Amino acid sequence: MxxxxxxxxxxxxxxxxxxxxxxxxxxxxxxxxxxSIAFKPAEMVYLSPPRWLPDPPTLANFQNxxxxxxxxxFIRNSLIVTSLTxxxxxxxxxxxxxxFAALPGRGKQILFFLLMATIMIPATVTMIxxxxxxxxxxxxxTYLPLVLPAFFTNAFYVFLFRxxxxxxxxELFDSAELDGCNPLGTYWWIALPLAKPALAGVAVFAFIAxxxxxxxxxxxxxxxxxxxxxxxxxxxxxxxxxxxxxLMPMSLVALLPVIVIFxxxxxxxxxxxxxxRNPF
Amino acid sequence: xxxxxxxxxxxxxxxxxxxxVGLLLFQIGPVVTALxxxxxxWHLPQLPQFVGLTHYxxxxxxxxxxxxxxxxxxxxxxxxxxxxxIGLGLALLVNRPRPGISFFRTVYxxxxxxxxxxxxxxxxxxxxxxxxxxxxxxxxxxxHGPAWFQDEHWAMPALILTGLWSxxxxxxxxxxxxxxxxxxxxxxxxxDGAGAAALFRHVTWPMVTPVTFYLLVVNIIGAFQIxxxxxxxxxxxxxxxxxxxxxxxxxxxxxxxxxxxxxxxxFILFMVxxxxxxxxxxxxKRWVFYVGSEA
Numbered sequence: 117m118x119x120x121x122x123x124x125x126x127x128x129x130x131x132x133x134x135x136x137x138x139x140x141x142x143x144x145x146x147x148x149x150x151x152s153i154a155f156k157p158a159e160m161v162y163l164s165p166p167r168w169l170p171d172p173p174t175l176a177n178f179q180n181x182x183x184x185x186x187x188x189x190f191i192r193n194s195l196i197v198t199s200l201t202x203x204x205x206x207x208x209x210x211x212x213x214x215x216f217a218a219l220p221g222r223g224k225q226i227l228f229f230l231l232m233a234t235i236m237i238p239a240t241v242t243m244i245x246x247x248x249x250x251x252x253x254x255x256x257x258t259y260l261p262l263v264l265p266a267f268f269t270n271a272f273y274v275f276l277f278r279x280x281x282x283x284x285x286x287e288l289f290d291s292a293e294l295d296g297c298n299p300l301g302t303y304w305w306i307a308l309p310l311a312k313p314a315l316a317g318v319a320v321f322a323f324i325a326x327x328x329x330x331x332x333x334x335x336x337x338x339x340x341x342x343x344x345x346x347x348x349x350x351x352x353x354x355x356x357x358x359x360x361x362x363l364m365p366m367s368l369v370a371l372l373p374v375i376v377i378f379x380x381x382x383x384x385x386x387x388x389x390x391x392x393r394n395p396f
Numbered sequence: 397x398x399x400x401x402x403x404x405x406x407x408x409x410x411x412x413x414x415x416x417v418g419l420l421l422f423q424i425g426p427v428v429t430a431l432x433x434x435x436x437x438w439h440l441p442q443l444p445q446f447v448g449l450t451h452y453x454x455x456x457x458x459x460x461x462x463x464x465x466x467x468x469x470x471x472x473x474x475x476x477x478x479x480x481x482i483g484l485g486l487a488l489l490v491n492r493p494r495p496g497i498s499f500f501r502t503v504y505x506x507x508x509x510x511x512x513x514x515x516x517x518x519x520x521x522x523x524x525x526x527x528x529x530x531x532x533x534x535x536x537x538x539x540h541g542p543a544w545f546q547d548e549h550w551a552m553p554a555l556i557l558t559g560l561w562s563x564x565x566x567x568x569x570x571x572x573x574x575x576x577x578x579x580x581x582x583x584x585x586x587x588d589g590a591g592a593a594a595l596f597r598h599v600t601w602p603m604v605t606p607v608t609f610y611l612l613v614v615n616i617i618g619a620f621q622i623x624x625x626x627x628x629x630x631x632x633x634x635x636x637x638x639x640x641x642x643x644x645x646x647x648x649x650x651x652x653x654x655x656x657x658x659x660x661x662x663f664i665l666f667m668v669x670x671x672x673x674x675x676x677x678x679x680x681k682r683w684v685f686y687v688g689s690e691a
Contacts, residue, residue, distance in 0.1 A: 133496075136489060140503045143561070147506065149529050150518055164526045165535065212415045220401060221408035231415065234423050235614070236673050238621050240642045241662040242422065244649050245429035268418025299407040328511035330624050335650070346513045353517060353628055360521055367514040374509045379502070 154178070154365035161361045178369075181362035187369070189341055190348035194327060197262050197344055201326040202319055204266030205273055209318060210311065212269050213277025214303045218289050228278075234271050239331065247335055261336045262329070266322070273318045280314035281307055316384035323377055327370075345370045427666070434660035439653060451660035461661065463636050464644040465668075467552065471640060472619035474556035480611055483566025484604065490567075491574045501571070508564030512624035519558040520545060520629045545630055551637040558625050566611055573607040574600070602685040609684045613676055620669050641665050 149168075153161055154177055156170040181187070215221075216228055250261040284307065292302040308315075333347040343351070349370060352363040409416075434451055436444035455461045490501045507515065522528050523544035531541030544554040577600065585599050623642040626632060632639035632647070645665065649658035 132494075136500050139486065139489065140500060143507055143564075144503050145529070146518055146522055146561070147510075149522070153521075162527055165532045166527055166529055208414045208418075212412050215408050215411035219404055219408035219411065221405050221412075224408070227412070230419075234419065236617060236666075236669055237423055237427060238617070238642075238662070238665055238669055240621060240623075240645050241430050241666045242426035244645075244655060244659050244662060245426040245433065246422065247649075248429075248655070249426075265418065265422050267414065268422060269415040274415065293404075299404060299411065303411070324509050328509075328513075330511070330513050334627075346511050349511070349513045349517065350628060360517075363517055364521075367511075367517065370514060371510055374511075375506070378505075378509050382498070382502070 150364050151368060153360060154368050156361065158361045177361045178365045181366050184362060185348060185351060186340065187345075187348065187366060190343050190345045191369075193259075193342060194345040197259050197333075198323055198326040200259070200263040201266040202322045204263060205270055205322040206315060206318055208267050208269045209273035210277045210308060210315065211303060213274045213314075214281050214307050215299075216274065216278040217281035218286065218302075218307070219299055231271050231274060243331070243335060250336065256336055257338045257342055258336075259342075262326075262332045266326075270322075273321065276318055277311065277314050280311055284310055313384045316381045320377055320381045320384075324374055327374060430659045430662055430666075433656055434663050436656045438655045444656065447656070451657050454657065455660060455664065460636065460639065460644060461641075461664075464632075464639045464641045465664075467637070467639055468620055468622065468641045470552055471556060471559070471622050472616055474552070475559045475619050476612065476615045479560055479563050479566055479615060480608060482560065482563050483611065484570050484608075486563075486567040487570030487574055488600075491571065501567075504567055505564035508562045508568075510562070513628060515558065515562060516625040516628035519554070519561070519625070523554045545638075546634060548635045548637045551630060551634060555622075555625055555629075555638050558629075559619075559622070566615070569607055569611060570604060573604045577603045605684045606686060609676070609680055613673055616672055616676075617669055620665065620672075 152168060152170055155173040155175070156167075156177070157172070157174050158177065160167060160170065216224065216231075221227070246261070250256060255261050288310075289302050289306060292306045293299065297305065328346055329344070330346045330350065333344045334350075337343055337347060340351075349363065349366060352359060352366070433444070435446060435448060437447045437450070438444040486504050490497050490504070510518075522530050525531055525541070525543045525546065528544075530544070534541040542550040544550050581599055581603075582595065585595055590598065621642050622640050623646065626638045626640050626643045627646070630638045632643050641661065642665070645658050645661045648654045648661060
């Protein structure tokens with residue numbers, strides 16, 4: 117191991133932080149700018165060249181945008197869709213993941229390979245027949261087409277759970293079964309309480325995916341009072357194209373829950389991924 | 397296998413039944429239906445008419461199909477390899493624990509959790525020639541910036557930069573892999589006198605090739621499904637410069653009512669993705685290193 121003089125070490129460390137800061141500029145600056153627009157007086161948004169800081173900062177954009185479109189309704193709708201999707205994903209994917217990790221089955225390898233292969237099926241291919249099917253049974257403009265598929269698992273989440281359950285000693289499950297639990301009971305009473313990091317990881321992924329989903333709501337939701345936040349935001353585009361001073365504050369509002377969830381679950385997220393490694 | 401084994405096997409099939417049902421209803425079923433639809437002409441509310449291979453003959457001649465396929469390939473080449481390099485670079489940068497490091501990890505990852513709609517609207521404004529930040533910064537460096545999304549030649553680069561902004565997931569997965577590299581391995585290599593470059597080539601890189609392979613496969617599949625930013629920002633313009641295949645499929649199916657043709661296009665997209673993925677698996681053995689197997 118080499119050791120440097122303190123002065124060289126300090127210089128290296130300073131250089132290192134300089135690189136970190138330089139690298140963060142393209143990632144952070146657009147978000148800072150988004151916030152700056154949100155707090156700017158409306159007429160300041162459309163200045164050329166653009167100004168960096170709101171002068172004076174104001175909450176008027178938030179108030180106006182909030183009233184202009186039914187944002188509380190959009191937020192409520194997003195919360196309904198997102199929470200149901202999360203529940204469905206957690207229940208179904210953990211159950212199937214447990215079966216793949218802990219139970220014997222003929223053809224299990226092939227079935228697991230098939231599960232992973234479904235990652236390749238693009239949503240663009242399935243969306244046309246699924247749209248036709250869901251409209252035949254009259255489910256257009258309901259949340260069912262957005263929520264129901266979550267209750268039938270997602271390959272990536274199943275994979276995460278399966279990898280996680282494989283790190284738990286099998287003897288634990290076996291002894292529960294010897295004590296008279298059936299595999300469903302073992303899954304519910306023994307395996308699930310031990311899988312908190314995986315549950316947290318999948319909860320975050322499912323939350324982000326559903327909260328931010330655009331194509332699904334775009335296809336299936338047709339009346340304004342059913343719109344989710346993502347779809348509602350896109351209303352500002354076209355209808356109110358130049359009204360960026362409404363768009364940015366609401367984007368910021370849409371961003372908040374995602375950031376909070378991410379910060380809360382950050383530790384679990386990395387841990388969940390480390391234990392799962394990757395599928396191939 | 398005894399009585400108990402048979403019973404547990406029945407439980408296995410029972411417990412995976414939600415997946416099996418979903419597989420039939422939401423995956424295999426729709427794919428087969430899409431293939432069937434691609435052989436029909438269907439104008440709602442009439443019944444579908446069988447037209448054989450007409451749509452496939454049509455798409456060979458369709459210059460918009462060719463254009464959208466090329467655009468999608470352009471986008472994929474523009475986002476996937478740089479996205480992997482940047483993802484690995486950032487992960488190496490924030491791998492070792494130091495004061496304030498989790499702040500920087502969060503900053504690099506944050507754009508990845510922002511909704512596609514908000515990202516698209518934000519970057520449409522960033523790249524606005526008059527009011528946008530990008531050209532304003534370029535002007536201060538003495539560069540006269542292009543019109544980005546309003547310019548046929550710069551719209552796709554702008555779309556690619558918008559896509560690269562959300563690269564945080566790659567960083568996170570690389571970070572997880574780097575954290576799993578055994579410290580003894582790095583230490584013993586350093587004791588053997590390996591420099592930073594040699595350490596990367598002989599220790600770090602082989603350890604992250606499985607993640608690299610995974611990211612290549614998943615990112616290419618994702619890039620070929622690029623939809624939200626083109627739909628929100630450009631609707632495929634200007635002059636079809638950002639018309640991607642998923643957008644073209646969406647427009648055919650839901651704006652122009654050509655379900656059958658859209659299904660044929662979607663099936664081609666599926667075949668392209670399938671082909672690219674199989675090709676990568678074919679060549680994986682040559683460069684992907686798994687612990688416990690021969691290099």
